[in-house]
Amino acid sequence: MATTDKMDYEIPSYMVRPPTYGKWESVRLGIWNPTTKQFLGRTAKSWGGIILFYLIFYAALAALFAICIQGLYLSLNENSPTWQKDQSLIGDNPGMGFRPIAKDVETAGSLVWYVASDENSVKEWTDSLNAYLEPYTQKGGQNQKVCDYDNAAGDKVCVVEIDKWDPCTASHNYGFNNSKPCFFIKLNKIFGWQPEIYNDPSELPEDMPDDLKQHISSLNGTARNNIWVSCHGENPADKENIGPLDYFPKSRGFASYYYPFTNKKGYLSPLVAVQLTNPKLNVLINIECRAWAKNIRYSKMKSEREGSVHLEVLID
Template identity: 45%
Template structure:
């Protein structure tokens, strides 16, 4: 027998709505007071949750950065010498470099009779030497002027005092200067060499001219002995040698001069991130390389604690020179 007191209820499906009508109700449902599927109270709760969540997250991240920066010294790297990634054996670099489109190349090739051709190389040197240029008159207060104020004249036996850096006088590089286009139009190009900076690294000089390495070029040995006779203090130098890699290259490379000295003066070391610091430079002046011939050249920096490794490019650098 049926329970007459029981009321039967039937589920009424929602009315079918068109796409536009359904989207309109999703944006704003006047019956439930919902906007984008949520009521105002629901939106307020979820927004408050995310504000608190991201606020705590940003605060935690900021606190960790603060703790991290407390462990850093802005004037010295945390990991130095053998503990660092670059180690304690400096590399040697050269300028000008080939264009970025041919970044793996080490070939310096130009036509001396074509100004538009060799200007690429001289402009690259100009850009590289910009930081070495003295500040222009009237540039008071600029970054270049501020850096220049921390530089002093240095010499053997006269290093820079604490907080100062040694100046690099580009006029002493003559004829490898911008006024002469670094001798590129004269078929006598100048290539600039620099050592990679390693914080705190001190070179061990060849002070004893009687115990020079067997693999050191004889020309360099003679230059070192001449420097000792002229002034023993000049032995405080990281010497530089450049020579052809193969017998044919040695024959074609021609005479070489080094400007302003035959190496990097020792008073530039160690690198301590002093204000205004400039890496020392050596300009290698190729006086008469054979024209229209590719010449393979290897340059080395010489100190007792510089190890030469051609594969890993430690203590030496390789490039090719071709003058048409």
């Protein structure tokens, strides 16, 4: 019978069962394996390669980001927007706003509701107005001057003269405690926008309120150079409940010398204070205020309101 010699050969490593280690030994070898010279599963050469890769990758990413930011800065002007008026997202038709507004705007919306005999209820609204009007009450602001229709701002900005709001001032609690509340109307700022004024009584629009037409006709010369403001009850019942209104300043509008807005330091938007002098109590009153200029478009649609603002007043 033939005999077969045993052949000696080396068993491949992948066929050899790995040694069994305890938990602590496995953790220790996972951190540093003295046999393979591996730290956390990688050799020094492997770690060097991956670190070098990520250094180059993130350096290139940072350089690309820096180039993009620098390109953006080069395209911007600190003093004026790149896209203006009808070329911009906000367009060339200024919106309107009012103050005070409720702390919880999402819940209260445009409702001004308070109890005239409750000091805390009154204080909530007067504090809101005080905070909003604080920049206007700081006398002697930088780069400001007192203007009039024959004395424009020039290189400075025109001061908003708060004494012309009286009695809609903090010293009178803005009329809230006397059930004669004041609210303030403003036009939103649009860079470079210049109003086209209704200053000729013979060219006033037909839908302009008669009392405003009479007011404009009573003025002379440059005193007519205003963006006019009118407020009224929106519905027939509101017209009965709103009572007489007073406007401050007595010019009843935003003076043209505050425009255009060009982002000069110290600029503050002009405000018109409107006071309800005898509103009906315990009734919700819907109010609409509208700005009048030839280049202010008007739309009453609630979803796309233009050239006007809506608010509600409820005095208990």
